[in-house]
Amino acid sequence: MLQISSLTKTFGKLKAVDNFSMEIEKGEVKALIGPNGAGKTTVVNLVTGVLEPDSGRIRVDNHCLLKLPPHKRTKMGISRTYQIPKPYPNLTVLENVLVSSYFGAGLKGEEAMANAVESLKFVGIYSMADKYAKELNSEQQKLLDFARALATRPKYIMIDEIGAGLGVGEQEEIASKIKELGKKGYGVLYIGHLMKMVKAVSDKVIVMNEGKKLFEGTYEEAVNNEEVIKIYLGEKYAKS
């Protein structure tokens, strides 16, 4: 289980994350939603170790992560995608994923290659393996980023806003992949604003506002919750 307890992070006077707690079990897909600036990406940055919290705890399978640098957290099974992916532009798609296979998953030789190919096939961009990353459009770069995150062989993966910019069919495809990760036993945190994707992927929805957890429950409960409607969804999601 990935356990985040009473996490707080301030930037100057701003409490970006404020006494925030959540858990993800293996095999579970949770969505983290909330208004712009609610603190969602900051939570991801705290879990991966890019940022240090002011207080709180982060544990994975009962091991404390707080003193570990980001690369050690990857080895502990934590992975993420980025809102704005930064692949190595002058490496091919396959080479980019191989970097995760070697340095993230710690694999070598044929095993590293098989793992990279499997990740590319899973996200659906194996046909682009020999293209340079810089040749990909921004949506394809997001899929590459997804493949790179998977190729580290995580137990828990945090997927930050992957559906934006994709067509409806592609969104459905990526949603079914995210759902499949849960069925395969990964713990998944999906962060995004696309409620269709949230509905399609999540077992539970967490709503954040001003750094705090506002709500946790099923999708149906979320879209019928008065406070969630008021602060984030607007009336269009309210059932008549």
Ligand SMILES: Nc1ncnc2c1ncn2[C@@H]1O[C@H](COP(=O)(O)OP(=O)(O)OP(=O)(O)O)[C@@H](O)[C@H]1O
């Ligand atoms: N490194 C930083 N330095 C200063 N302020 C920051 C930093 N990172 C985030 N913030 C601020 O913290 C708050 C939370 O930002 P965060 O990116 O976590 O929100 P979010 O919920 O992910 O928003 P979005 O949905 O727009 O991605 C915002 O007010 C943001 O401007």
